[in-house]
Amino acid sequence: RIYAQLPLKELAEKIRSHFPKKHPQGNTPLFPPEGEVALMFLKPYTGLSDDGLIEMLNGSIHMQMFCGVLINPGRPIKNGRIVSSIRNRIASVLDIKELQKILYDRWGGSLRDKDMCLTDATCYESHLRFPTDVKLLWECCQWLQSLVAKTCKALKERQPRNKYRDIDRARLAYAKQRKHTKSATDKLRRRLLGLLSKQIGQWNMICKIHTV
Known part of the structure; x- marks a missing residue:
């Protein structure tokens, strides 16, 4: 039901030209473009960490189908950093205005207050570290x-x-x-x-x- 409401194909078209055809080590990418976008939706939906999300993906055939990938139980994904790598690559090429337009075209019929804009004004310090x-x-x-x-x-x-x-x-x-x-x-x-x-x-x- 959630999968049917997500414009995964439209969003994937925006990153398809930047999608690596081959891994730097020579392997083919594990996730298709639609699967990478679906994985980014799963992250906030489940509320799990990157490692927790990969662990759930390894053990759930339903989540694998959601991301368009089939993982061999004997060879699970062990690198939790793959989630952050995909997130950083998508964030570097995805235009927020185009993203909003695609989502509005899909969900416009379900929105009530279409003239209202809500934004998060949270401020926080960045680049903090412990001076050892x-x-x-x-x-x-x-x-x-x-x-x-x-x-x-x-x-x-x-x-x-x-x-x-x-x-x-x-x-x-x-x-x-x-x-x-x-x-x-x-x-x-x-x-x-x-x-x-x-x-x-x-x-x-x-x-x-x-x-x-």
């Missing part, structure tokens, strides 16, 4: 590294060497860990402090040599 020692130290190292690189390029001198790239790889490996142990955090903090001290010394040496 590792994050703050790494930002200092990044800033100093870029400053030294630009200065050496302007002076046509060789950039002094340090362990910036090695520590960057260690920081990325640390960031990908789900749980950060105290020993790993302390080790990375010591390495960042050592790198920062090295960079400050290199910058002071450059200033000492080229300051008149």
Whole structure:
């Protein structure tokens, strides 16, 4: 009943030209364009997280039919990030005005107050994060590294060497860990402090040599 009320084909036509014919790894996409749009409707309807939505999709043949896909029980979808990937891609190409027109054409007969417009005025902070020692130290190292690189390029001198790239790889490996142990955090903090001290010394040496 819900499926019959959704203009999935019309909405899918708006993203069909941006629909990947092949996955970057060479596989064919799991969901058709109509299925991707249907999956976006299922997200607010069920109120589940991305992982919860995929888990429900794996175990419900009705939800699979709703999205136009048939999942092998022996090979379920394990990547919950596929929902956010589809959402980001659709959001980047879908025009809100065209979306509203398509929905109005389908649901116009059921709307009472067609001259009324309701909007959500909720405001919230964005780009918030917890300023840990590792994050703050790494930002200092990044800033100093870029400053030294630009200065050496302007002076046509060789950039002094340090362990910036090695520590960057260690920081990325640390960031990908789900749980950060105290020993790993302390080790990375010591390495960042050592790198920062090295960079400050290199910058002071450059200033000492080229300051008149």
